[in-house]
Amino acid sequence: MSDYLKAVEPAARAITTLSREVEADLDEIEGGIGWWNGHVGWQVSAQLGEYLLASCTGAADSLRRASIAVKKHRETEYSLNHFRATRAQQLAGRPSTRDEKVAALSASSDAEREKEDLLDIWSEQVLVSLAQTLDRLAAAVLIVSGVRENVVRADWGKLMGLAERELRSGPTQGLSRGDFALPGSPGREAQHRLLRVAAAWSDYGPDDWLDWLLKSRNTAVHRAPRMNLKVMITDKQRVAGTIAPLYAQPDWVDTEAIVAASHGGLHAMFLKQSAQSIFDGLLASMVSLAESVADEARFLWVDRRSNPELIIQNGASWRPVSKAAVLEFPGYRRAAPTVFNETVFGASLMRRLRAAKLMDDQVDQWRDDDRES
Helix, strand or coil, rough: CCCCHHHHHHHHHHHHHHEEEEEEEEHCCCEEEEEEECECCHHHHHHHHHHHHHHHHHHHHHHHHHHHHHHHHHHHHHHHHHHHHHHHHHCCCCCCCHHHHHHHCCCHHHHHHHHHHHHHHHHHHHHHHHHHHHHHHHHHHHHHHHHCCCCCCCHHHHHHHHHHHHHHCCCCCCCHHHHHCCCCCHHHHHHHHHHHHCCCCCHCCCCCHHHHHHHHHHHHHHCCCCCCCEEEEECEEEEEEEEEEEEEEEECCCCHHHHCCCCCCHHHHHHCCHHHHHHHHHHHHHHHHHHHHHHHHHHHHHHHHCCCCCCCHHHHHHCCCCCCCCCCCCCCCCCCCHHHEEEEEEHHHHHHHHHHHCCCCCHHHHHHHHHCC
């Protein structure tokens, strides 16, 4: 097994096991999840069931891609520092100017500049893929727990908000909306257990690790970039290259960070560890959290299957957006010479498509039911 796959194997195994339990319950004749019959109509069952499976496989995909990005960040940084250290060591033992020292630790070719860009790309991809894992896990948890929440619009923040609301909900709070099962019922206790496992993310890493991750992702994706500073590192008192330290407060702007750090020195703006060690730690924390959440979700799924009345699936959790606008984007240049009637689907995907009534001999049922409603 490749090292990047081995790093996420515990969580990937747990998520795959959950997916197989869900897939085993697909009803290729009636559509959707078989034991949801009587809870929701076949269309909602088909859409929720397929979205649950896609969320599970998507969470595993995101973890795997995060692991690849962590590996590529390590390899790219090592390659860059090999060249930097070699140039810096050539200056050792002889007088050199500050400009020469700076040049030794800077990109000296287009190839090195490309590696620096790649290093930034891998850094961002670690953050994006790990946060994506959380959002996809959130959708799976919401569906498995049968709570009332729009899963298409759900993310980790929505899940945490709902978990807090569930904890505060008394005998009557939230019942008019039907967010949860009845207080004190076995179903409500089961929902509580799964939501508490997800909300216990702080057990899997140092203080604020998950909040730091999400704020770093949001800054990387939505905000102006922070100053990209490089700091020299040494090995046995010899220059070993540079690293780009990560910001201790990732959602601050640079002016705020510099003013706040003015009394403690510039280094107070940054985490003390290298970015690579932070990424390794974040990945390990996410693997542990995802494994626990997927295992608890599987336990609840199996319990619900054995007793479908434990939690009545909430149809209001599937509220698709209003009819989407039809774009007229033509693409670029000429069409690829594809042959769609030769497309091959795996057995698992075929089963999912049939249970969602999306195969050629079934898809008209969606149009027929829409016309009748």
